[in-house]
Every structure is written in C-alpha cells, then in structure tokens.
Amino acid sequence: MEQSNYSKIFKALSSEQRLKIFLMIYKQCCASGEQQGGAEFKAGGEKACCPATKVIEKAFSHVCDCMKLSRSTISHHFKELQNAGLITCERDGRTFRCKVNDQAVKAIRDFLK
Amino acid sequence: MEQSNYSKIFKALSSEQRLKIFLMIYKQCCASGEQQGGAEFKAGGEKACCPATKVIEKAFSHVCDCMKLSRSTISHHFKELQNAGLITCERDGRTFRCKVNDQAVKAIRDFLK
DNA sequence: CGATATGTTCGATGGCCATCGAATAATAAA
DNA sequence: TTTATTATTCGATGGCCATCGAACATATCG
Numbered sequence: 286m287e288q289s290n291y292s293k294i295f296k297a298l299s300s301e302q303r304l305k306i307f308l309m310i311y312k313q314c315c316a317s318g319e320q321q322g323g324a325e326f327k328a329g330g331e332k333a334c335c336p337a338t339k340v341i342e343k344a345f346s347h348v349c350d351c352m353k354l355s356r357s358t359i360s361h362h363f364k365e366l367q368n369a370g371l372i373t374c375e376r377d378g379r380t381f382r383c384k385v386n387d388q389a390v391k392a393i394r395d396f397l398k
Numbered sequence: 399m400e401q402s403n404y405s406k407i408f409k410a411l412s413s414e415q416r417l418k419i420f421l422m423i424y425k426q427c428c429a430s431g432e433q434q435g436g437a438e439f440k441a442g443g444e445k446a447c448c449p450a451t452k453v454i455e456k457a458f459s460h461v462c463d464c465m466k467l468s469r470s471t472i473s474h475h476f477k478e479l480q481n482a483g484l485i486t487c488e489r490d491g492r493t494f495r496c497k498v499n500d501q502a503v504k505a506i507r508d509f510l511k
Numbered sequence: 512c513g514a515t516a517t518g519t520t521c522g523a524t525g526g527c528c529a530t531c532g533a534a535t536a537a538t539a540a541a
Numbered sequence: 542t543t544t545a546t547t548a549t550t551c552g553a554t555g556g557c558c559a560t561c562g563a564a565c566a567t568a569t570c571g
Contacts, residue, residue, distance in 0.1 A: 288417055296412035300559075301405040308401070311510065345518070358560050360519060365558095379517060379568055390510055397424065397506055413529075458548070471530050473549060478528095492538055492547060 286392045290370075294389060297369035303362045306348055307371055310341055311385050344374070344383035399505045403483075407502060410482035416475045419461055420484055423454055424498050457487070457496035 298304045341347075348359055363383075366372045374383045411417045454460075461472055476496075479485045487496045 288421070289414055292412055292414040292417045295408040295417070299405055299409035299412040301402055302559080304401055304405045304408065349517090354559090355561055356518065357520080357562075361559075364519095376518080376567095381518080393510055394507075397503055415529080462547095467529090468531055469548065470532075470550080474529075477549095489537095489548080494548080 286395070291392070291396060293369045294371065294393065297365050297371055300362070300365075302352065302354060302358075303365060305352065306359070306362055307366055307385075309348060309351065310344055310372060310383055311390075313339060313341060340382050340384045342380055342382055345381040399508070404505070404509060406482045407484060407506065410478050410484055413475070413478075415465065415467060415471075416478060418465065419472070419475055420479055420498075422461060422464065423457055423485060423496060424503075426452060426454060453495050453497045455493055455495055458494040 298307060345359065345363065348363075349356060352359065354362075363372070363374060367374060369389075370386055371389045372383055372385055374381065376382070411420060458472065458476065461476075462469060465472065467475075476485070476487060480487055482502075483499055484502045485496055485498055487494065489495070
C-alpha cells in the first residue's frame, strides 16, 4: 500500500471521536463502555467480538446512543471512515449495515512490518 | 495504550510529509528514493536497515536534503513526531541524533490485535 | 394520510495546522 | 574574532476540518 493511502487512513483515525467510532465497529461494542456503562452492539442478537467481516446492523443508531455528537456530525464521520476505505456501509430501509474493510485492517497490521 | 494516545500517533502520521519523515527515520533511508534517486541515510557509515533502536545522526540535514520544505517546517515536523512519542531527538553540537521510539512502534503493531 | 424515526445535506463558524520567511541562537571553521 | 552552517522560534497566512442546527429526504407505523 502506498504512503498516501496510509496517511489517509491515519488522518481518518486521527480524530479521537472517529477513532472511537471505528473501534466501536471493529470491536462490535460501545467504545465508551468502561466510562459509561458498556452498552453493547447487538449484531443480529449475538454478542460477538472482533471478526472484522461481521456486518453490524444499526451501527449509526448505536453510535448515536454512545456518543454525544449531533447526528449530522456522526454522519460526517461515517463518511470519512468510508472515504478512507476503513469501513463500508449500506442502507436498507431504516437499517444501516456496516462492516470493517478487511483490506484496510490488513494494511494497518502490515504497517511497519 | 489509551485511545487518546493512539489518536495522537495517528495525527502525527496523518500528514503525508510527516509520515514520509518518520518512515525515512524508521527505514534509515530516503523515503523519496524510488522517485528521486535514493540518497541514503548513513548511520555511522553503515548502510543499515530497519532496527528501530539504531540512532540516526544528522537526521535533520538528511531530511532537508530529501524534501522540498523549509527548514522551519521540517523542524516543526520533528517536534510533532517527538510530541507524539514516535521519535526522540537530541542535539550534540552540530549533530542531530535521532531514533525511533520502540514503545511507539510496538503500540502501532499492537493496534487491532 | 399524518406522525414519528432515521439519515443526509447545507451553510456557518471557530479553531487548528502546514507552510513560509525573517530573526535569532548556537556551534564550528577560518 | 569573523564567517558560515545549522537548527529554533516567531508571526503571519491560507486552508482544512470538527461541529452544530436547520432543512430536507426517506421509510415505518397507526
């Protein structure tokens, strides 16, 4: 992966709020859990953890519940994470499906190897 | 490592120029090598590669030679990399010693583990 | 249909930041 | 000591960006 792509990824994760959102999706649980009670993502009713390929439903709503940011700001952050290639999202009716991009995860893991 | 620390690291690496500088130091060779002829860092006369603990001398000068940025800007970028804990630098007379911080490298590698 | 819930888009705003050149400091060489 | 080299600091500037609220769009429910 090219340097400019890496700087894009790092720029996307350089915002503390956006990093939190990304990790919420990545871990499939509320990143502010330790401080605020640990509301968890429900992935199709399960309580799964860490398989990056898993599709998260209602990601947007859950992030809204966990973070004190306006909806428009959160929408913006989702878009930035998509633009950096970190996640892919898709709407179906009122459901917002979302998953982490495996390639990006691999790229991050391969950085400094 | 805490999320806020990670966002600091990622912020430092989110600038394409700064990422290039960091990788120059990390790899101990000129990051713009492919495009511009590959002037190399001389680490005490050797032609070493990738041991993060190695101290690089005259890092500042070499970066100045490799990049088209003013010295003040490069000085600023070195400072930002230090503030993020990615490198440590030290002046001794006219020599500028510099090395990558192992802990930071480990933290980056452990991200998403 | 009307009401409610859920996301998106837009314009504004305030703040941060990459970059520069000039001035300064510190050191080495002549 | 004078000069040249090298790095830091400072102030200015232009641009990007995180955030908000309002308006709009879309979909579900009653």
